[in-house]
Amino acid sequence: MTSNDRVAVALGKVAARTIRILGAGLGSNLPGRVARKIAPAVLSNLAGQAKKGVIAVSGTNGKSTTSGLLSSVLKTAGFTLIHNRQGANLVTGITATLVDAASWDGCINTDYCLFEIDEAALPLVAKETPLSVVVVTNLFRDQLDRFGELDTTAKLIAKGISIGNSPAILNADDPNVCQLAPGTNPLFFGLDAAQCDIESHSTGAEDCGQTQAFELSYCSKCESEIAYDCYFYGQLGHWRCSKCSYKRPEPTIVGTHVQLQATGSRFRLTDKSQNLSVEVKLPIPGLFNVYNALAAAACAAKLGVTLESIKQGLQNYSTLFGRSEKISLLGKSVLIQLIKNPAGASQTVKAVVEDKTARVLIAINDNLADGRDISWLWDAEFEPLKSLGGQVIVSGQRAEDMAVRMKYAGIEAERIIVVPKLEKALRQALHDTEADETLWVLPTYTCLLELQKIVKTMGQSLSGT
Numbered sequence: 001m002t003s004n005d006r007v008a009v010a011l012g013k014v015a016a017r018t019i020r021i022l023g024a025g026l027g028s029n030l031p032g033r034v035a036r037k038i039a040p041a042v043l044s045n046l047a048g049q050a051k052k053g054v055i056a057v058s059g060t061n062g063k064s065t066t067s068g069l070l071s072s073v074l075k076t077a078g079f080t081l082i083h084n085r086q087g088a089n090l091v092t093g094i095t096a097t098l099v100d101a102a103s104w105d106g107c108i109n110t111d112y113c114l115f116e117i118d119e120a121a122l123p124l125v126a127k128e129t130p131l132s133v134v135v136v137t138n139l140f141r142d143q144l145d146r147f148g149e150l151d152t153t154a155k156l157i158a159k160g161i162s163i164g165n166s167p168a169i170l171n172a173d174d175p176n177v178c179q180l181a182p183g184t185n186p187l188f189f190g191l192d193a194a195q196c197d198i199e200s201h202s203t204g205a206e207d208c209g210q211t212q213a214f215e216l217s218y219c220s221k222c223e224s225e226i227a228y229d230c231y232f233y234g235q236l237g238h239w240r241c242s243k244c245s246y247k248r249p250e251p252t253i254v255g256t257h258v259q260l261q262a263t264g265s266r267f268r269l270t271d272k273s274q275n276l277s278v279e280v281k282l283p284i285p286g287l288f289n290v291y292n293a294l295a296a297a298a299c300a301a302k303l304g305v306t307l308e309s310i311k312q313g314l315q316n317y318s319t320l321f322g323r324s325e326k327i328s329l330l331g332k333s334v335l336i337q338l339i340k341n342p343a344g345a346s347q348t349v350k351a352v353v354e355d356k357t358a359r360v361l362i363a364i365n366d367n368l369a370d371g372r373d374i375s376w377l378w379d380a381e382f383e384p385l386k387s388l389g390g391q392v393i394v395s396g397q398r399a400e401d402m403a404v405r406m407k408y409a410g411i412e413a414e415r416i417i418v419v420p421k422l423e424k425a426l427r428q429a430l431h432d433t434e435a436d437e438t439l440w441v442l443p444t445y446t447c448l449l450e451l452q453k454i455v456k457t458m459g460q461s462l463s464g465t
């Protein structure tokens with residue numbers, strides 16, 4: 001640490017306190033910005049003090065949940081860590097997290113730094129501090145107006161991995177992710193081919209015979225279309241190039257015997273390098289969260305955590321606000337799940353209809369952080385919602401558009417209730433939810449932030465706030 005770094009840390013801390021006292025919004029980036037202005041190398045000098053290294057989690061969906069699961073696993077295994085749990089995942093936010101965790105004279109005392117990192121920020125962070133391992137969850141087509149092409153995002157992540165030649169933990173089932181780090185001998189995770197047995201209570205293994213992907217992907221070697229022997233969702237599945245010999249690599253960390261339940265999942269977790277398996281009861285629902293758990297498990301295994309500790313850590317996980325968090329509001333159970341792109345939203349809808357007691361509130365904004373272009377709502381599968389009885393309340397700035405989408409999903413007009421103001425919508429939805437039912441709230445990002453404030457005024461103290 002230089003004296004400049006120490007001044008930067010102190011002033012960053014002062015900025016953070018001032019923001020807290022003034023209650024000036026979340027302000028998660030400003031202390032980082034202040035510190036970096038004074039000492040441009042402050043991130044590098046603080047993160048460099050972590051005894052065991054810096055872990056990065058990136059990808060389009062599931063960064064927060066994957067890093068949350070990994071945090072739970074590492075803590076269960078006895079490690080200390082600094083984690084940007086609030087999800088401030090740009091360079092300034094990560095710097096702010098470090099400044100906050102440092103002592104006033106700029107000392108960091110931790111085993112690991114665990115950072116979820118925005119795809120575009122990954123190479124910037126990698127340039128400043130060596131990444132001991134980079135986990136990539138998936139690469140779904142996000143709102144196109146954020147980064148442009150998926151290719152650009154893939155290149156940014158690949159660059160983030162290659163700058164420090166970091167070991168990568170990659171999703172074998174995602175052809176977009178597999179092609180990222182050819183030179184680094186990555187550790188792959190995925191759902192098993194021979195065990196294509198995702199059981200779901202009401203719908204059966206409907207996806208498993210499917211070979212036509214919802215999202216098209218292309219081979220990085222010959223640019224031909226990717227084909228599937230077994231397909232799960234989005235572009236995830238057991239893929240192979242339709243022309244050349246390029247295909248899904250065999251994963252080392254494997255999930256099998258997946259049972260999706262209303263509020264959680266069970267699966268068998270196998271580490272093929274050790275030929276060991278454990279049964280995991282994951283306390284959060286949806287196949288997408290099984291993938292997040294596999295990503296966290298693969299990273300922990302790479303860091304030498306035992307499979308038994310990994311199992312305990314996954315089962316100990318307590319959720320983040322808006323990421324499948326179950327809360328009680330005005331005496332009713334509420335489950336909040338952020339939606340932001342077609343693949344994630346479609347999977348969330350599947351989890352909702354698994355729950356036969358589900359009530360539904362969908363809140364859509366189109367602010368910059370949500371993505372201005374809401375055409376993705378038409379690529380997401382909301383159709384299964386018609387199998388639920390009762391009303392669907394739609395809210396947010398684009399409530400009307402969502403109502404139209406619901407109508408085209410086959411939901412009768414009289415079941416679609418439009419309440420643009422989110423607080424009013426939430427209160428009405430809670431009122432309509434019976435004591436033995438669960439209200440599922442599906443917000444876009446800025447609706448989630450708004451929801452966080454509303455829920456606070458209702459007297460709830462929440463994780464992640």
Ligand SMILES: [Zn+2]
Nearest residue numbers: 219222241244
């Ligand atoms: Zn090919």
